[in-house]
Amino acid sequence: MSEKRIIPIVMPKWGLSMAEGKLASWLMKDGDSVKAGDQLLEVETDKIAGAVEASEGGVLRRRIGQEDTIYPIKTLIGVVADADVPDADIDAFVGSYVVPAAEEGEEEEAGPRYEFAGTAAGRLRYxxxxxxxxxxxxxHGFGGDLDNWLFNADALAEGATVYALDLPGHGQSTKKVDEPTVAGLAKAVLSFMDTVKIDKAHLVGHSMGGAIAIEVARQAKPRVKSVTLISSAGLGPDINIDYIDGFVTSASRRDLKPVLENLFADSGLVSRQMVDDLLKYKRLDGVGDALTALKNGVFAGGRQAALLADALAASGVPALVIWGAEDKIVPAAHATAAKGAKVEIIEGAGHMVQMEQAGRVNGLIKVMIGS
Amino acid sequence: MARKISMRQALNEALDQEMARDPRVFVMGEDIVGGMGGDGEKDAWGGVLGVTKGLYAKYGDRLLDTPLSESAYIGAAVGAAACGMRPVAELMFIDFMGVCFDEIFNQAAKFKYMFGGKAETPVVIRTMIGGGFRAAAQHSQVLTPLFTHIPGLKVVVPSNAYDAKGLLIQSIRDNDPVIFCEHKNLYGLETDVPQESYAIPFGEANVVREGKHVTIVTYGMMVHRALDAAAALAKDKVECEVIDLRTLSPIDWDTVLESVENTGRLVCVDEAHPRCSIASDVSAKVSQEIFKALKAGIQMVTSPHTPVPFSPSLEDIYLPSADKIATAVRKTMAN
Known part of the structure; x- marks a missing residue:
């Protein structure tokens, strides 16, 4: 059957709350040849904009979705196939395409959307x-949550078991932070690994999460297969403390939005929904205290308290360092401190490089974890 | 955040979590435990529309059923607040508030000022507002402008379950008297509400829809009418920015002015009567501060200056509707 060589391009589902997305623009034309990982089109949701990539190579045979139009998730919006697949087969494929959403979607609705683990560090969402x-x-990093991996978790799960957690004080996890330091949060991550029975894992940490990953490797090397450090803390003393202060103290959309714009090379990515979601998090009882304690513990005096480059080298754990060239939170120059690590600096991306250049970052991580 | 609950449940949860957190919080009002002649806890009403249901079983005497004398129990609540308690008094309908204006306007609102800033009056008065409930002239008014007129009072009007929970928690924690207005037709509306406790700061308007052509400023039930109008207008490529004020005192002028500076057009929607209303207040402020930013005359969509009619067909005509709002928007666009 030639159908095996016909690959549907569908409206993606980024995160649990996404029900539809707008096809903003096509980045390729009918007949263009496509490699796996090439960006096919831009999609915008109320949360974020991003590119849809080809999962396999071929030729872009059909652009079905119209630009500037909203489609439900999993709607067929394009077809990639080998050049020798007859047009009639593609017509038949498009004509008979059934959105698999109903069954699978209902299953997702009925089952637990998020899971919670009762760990020694408290109740953690994952x-x-x-x-x-x-x-x-x-x-994730300071002030973040597992949705920071919106564009990464599912892509990485194509070849591995992927967990993402909310650290104590963050997301929907406990707002009690027993030890508001990198070492304390590393202990919480190890408690989480104990509770959900992860013996050994590749750790991928963003920002403060990167420092935590190194610290986990230092505390429990046999449980860490590799570390991928994205715009990572722990490799040098500098930190944009104005950002940290602004994040902790801003209580309104007007104050918070300009603070968040520091996170991206393209500040237009900070949507109303993103600001609203963060305000909803920051209003929860205990969050203000948790963030203040972490700020004082992790970034005391406006400097990074945990400098772990030597510990990383000493651990001998394989390391990959990824940085957005336009990072305004932690300087990309810190990347050079990770001796022996593979370093990738990505142009056109800021601190949230895993969102802004998700395809590149996912590709690099896949190589690192051997999937 | 997957959990959707109604505004009724959200208010109940706010009361429950604050009563659990702070032993000084107590609730008083008419029929908030059991109705007259009822068997108490077993067939408790939990308030005329069920907001306090189940709390008596948990907190017992911290829920006080009061006699039908608003001036007596609102006075008691104000006094208890001045003495360090955190009462939440339920005064069924805002229409009945008149019999306790002295307790509210001259006592609660004035203590801090008259005692040189040394007295706090952390009382919350919860009350129902609004028409469309077929409840006639004495049970359907909005009357929010009466309270925004008085310095020393805070006035809060949630438009959805998420805001209702966070604003009620903030009201209970706030050290000033708060008039907390619940629209009768919003109790059943469900939105995503976190289980955890959270407070929404006062004076933060919510931009519920972004748009570049016209700013619609409103609050309470009318937020939903405005959103309906905005959705209809979007089909004609008219993009409305809809601002839900959330709190009327304090009021978030910055968000309103910034938005009108961008759009140049303003439609104020208020379910209250037109004279000396929130709509006229916002109109005046915008004219005074940023007149040159306006590209067209300001439009107001309000109820008429008459009592709320009992006849359902007349009440439907009486209330601001999505159609009337859309018409007002089109009028500003014609200039």
């Missing part, structure tokens, strides 16, 4: 995606 022995654990 997601689990994919399957297999190769396990990846994603650790």
């Amino acid at each position: 997601i689990k995606r994919g399957s297999g022995d190769n396990t990846v654990l994603l650790i």
Whole structure:
């Protein structure tokens, strides 16, 4: 059957709350040849804009979706196929395409959307995606949550079991932070790994989460297969403390939005919904105290308290360092401190490089974890 | 955040969580435990529309059923607040507030000022507002402008369950008297509400829809009418920015002025009567501060200056509707 060589391009589902997205623009034309990982089109949601990439190579045979139009998730919006697949087969494929959403979507609705683990560090929220022995654990940064991996978790889960958690004080996890330091949060991550029975994992940490990943490797090296450090803390003393202060103190959309614009190379990515979601988090009882304690513990005196480059080298754990060239929070120059690590600086991206250049970052991580 | 609950449940949860957190919080009002002649806890009403249901079983005597004398129990609540308690008094309908104006206007609102800033009066008065409930002239008014007129009072009007919970918690924690207005037709509306406790700061308007052509400023039930109008107008490529004020005192002038500076057009929507209303207040402020930013005359959509009719067909005509709002928007666009 030639159908095996016909690959549907569908409206993606980024995160649990996404029900529809706008096809903003096509980045390729009918007949263009496509490699796996090439960006096919831009999609905008109320939360974020991003590119949809080809999962396999071929030729872009059909652009079905119209620009500036909203489609429900999993709607067929394009077709990639080999050049020798007859047009009639593609017509038949498009004509008979059935959105698989109903069954699978209902299952998602009925089942637990997020999971919670009762750990020694308190109740922690997490997601689990994919399957297999190769396990990846994603650790967000200061003020973040597991949705920071919106564009990464599902892509990485194509070849591994992927976990992403909310650290104590963050997201929907406990707002009690027992030890508001990198070492304390590393202990919380190890408690989480104990509770959900992750023996050994590739750790991927963003910003403060990167410092935590190194610290986990220092405390429990046998449980860490590799570390991927994205715009990571822990590799040098500098930190944009105005950003940290602004994030902690801003209580309104007007104050918070300009603070968040520091996170991206393209400040237009900061949507109303993103600001609203963060305000909703910041209003929860205990969050103000948790963030203040972490600020004082992790960034005391406006400097990074935990400098872990030597510990990383000493651990001998394989390391990959990824940085957005336009990072305004932690300077990309810190990347050079990670001796022996593979370093990738990505142009056109800021601190949230895993969102802004998700395809590049996912590709690099996939190589690192061998999936 | 996956959990959707109604505004009724959200208010109940706010009361429950604050009563659990702070032993000084107590609730008083008419029929908030059981109705007259009822068997108490077993067939408790939990308030005329059920907001306090189940709290008596948990907190017992911290829920006080009061006699049908608003001036007596509102006075008691104000006094208890001045003495360090955190009462939440339910005064069924805002229409009945008149019999306790002295307690509210001259006592609660004035203590801080008259005692040189040394007295706090952390009382919350919860009350129902609004028409469309077929409840006639004495049970359907909005009357919010009466309270925004008085310095020393805070006036809060949630438009959805998420805001209702966070604003009620903030009201209970706030050290000033708060008039907390709940629209009768919003109790059943469900939105995503976190289980955890949270407070929404006062004076933060919510931009519920972004748009570049016209700013619609409103609050309470009318937020939903405005959103309906905005959705209809979007089909004609008219993009409305809809601002939900959330709190009327304090009021978030910055968000209103910034928005009108961008759009140059303003439609104020208020379910209250037109004279000396929130709509006229916002109109005046915008004219005074940023007149040159306006590209067209300001439009107001309000109820008429008459009592709320009992006849359902007349009440439907009486209330501001999405159609009337859309018409007002089109009028500003014609200039």
